[in-house]
Amino acid sequence: MTNCIKSEFYRVFHTKSVYLLTGACLLAALLLNVVLWVMTIFEPDFPWATTKFSLSMLESAMYIPLFLSAVMGSVVVSDELKHRTINNSIAFGLSREQIYLSKVIVGIAASAVCLLVTEAGLIGSGYLLLENSGLAYTLSLLKGTAACVPAWIAGMAAFVSLYYATGKESGGIWSWMLIMVAVPAAVSILGMKFELCARLSSWMLYTLVSYTKPNEEWLTFSWSTTAGFLKCQEAGIIGISLFVVLGILAIRRREL
């Protein structure tokens, strides 16, 4: 298993995709702060050139790293059923479970690197270029990140599982969009009318990571309260368990 994980690390970090993806995310974070800073040149009283606004932009869009987990999942699996690289691993005696788990683990690690670089870039450039609104907003972003980690891992496990279940990268992407985004969105809409749907929706990963509501002070997120934070963790762990079981069943049945 260790060798399998090591080889995946070797492959993922010897291809451009991870660097391009991380670079693009970092660039977007830097660009946000640069644009806000440039605005202060033209309009000295521009109210949004603060770390409070910049960091909250990411905290209120924690569904973006969820999408990132699917994109990184696609980088990690690299359409290996099409390229038949998995055949070599199976022929050598690796178990299907080892292959599945090593992909998920390396995908999580690569996503974590990408997210850490992006957040470091956002926080660092924010403190350099923008008005410092205090440590509270940085801590809030870090708390939000910690709250969403299980959901992102579940997102990664879901993509890898759905890839092996459908046998195609496009199949993996579309079914992931359906299960992770479209279904929660539909349940959330139904929740406006039906109480059961509302309760179900409140446990769905996409709903949890994308929940943002303005309050008197600033914004409320799913993880703003301790109970909410724990709910994010619990829902994430349930998601990870479900998708890992699905993935192992899917890869065990897959003939090459």
Add this chain to the structure above:
Amino acid sequence: MTNSNVIIQAHQLTKQYGQALALDHVDLSVPKGSIYGLVGNNGAGKTTLLKIILGQVFPTSGSFSLWEAQEETAWRRNRRRCGAIIEAPGFYPNMTAAQNLEYYRIQRGIPGKEKVPEKLKEVGLAGAAHKKFGQMSLGMKQRLGLALALLGEPELLLLDEPINGLDPAGIMEIRGLLQKLNREKRITILISSHILAELENMATDYAFLSKGKVIQQISAQRLHELCGTYLELRVTEPERYAALLEKELRQTDYKVLPDGTIHISGQPEDVTAYGRLAVEQGIGLLALERREMQLEDYYMHLTEEAER
């Protein structure tokens, strides 16, 4: 043959895809140290058989052993002693030849980074180490597949049409390499082809497959005996003549074909004795001819008979 001398033993191995029967109750024994040729037309079941042994597809019924291992965990452990190319070699197209091999070297826990350039050199790809797999010709891809198969110093090679896409010089080179590996390192090789001539002068044993069935397992020596010169007789009473052959001429190495033609193998010294036997016993002699059978003719004949 004792079990320790058999590396692969298939028993009634069957694989069904929907309504199609890809393997039909196959029994097969691959002896240790042999170069075992699997010969069959496209769709005969050669690839399916190799894929089952390598765990890529699951058998519908039947069983097989790999170094006496009979269940999944033990098969997986023993697959580490194998090297394989099944269908077209699979590699990551955006990685170079060396990177692809290094990836599998790490995955298999093979010590020594020098193994990668060593194996690339062995298959004649030393100059293409930094070429991306996606930019390689079919012949180069096949060679890289062979380098991967040899990476872990295997005891058993399973090769599915490994010389596809190679030029004549490449075919000679790879054939020479395989023979050398078999001779010097005692590597057992199970190699498939749809062209019997490709395996001639290399295989020590053959299994002929047709429509998912093994129609014959035969040693190369025996095959060459059968494919040499033979006598072809056509008589009015083939069954009675066959009985007389055994009784009067002590000839047991013969075959009566469904149309009544009799083939007597080998090179009988006194050909006239066979004609005389028919005449003396009052059996009408319609034809007596000395013929020669090529390997391909033999295989074609065998396939036609099996399909009849």
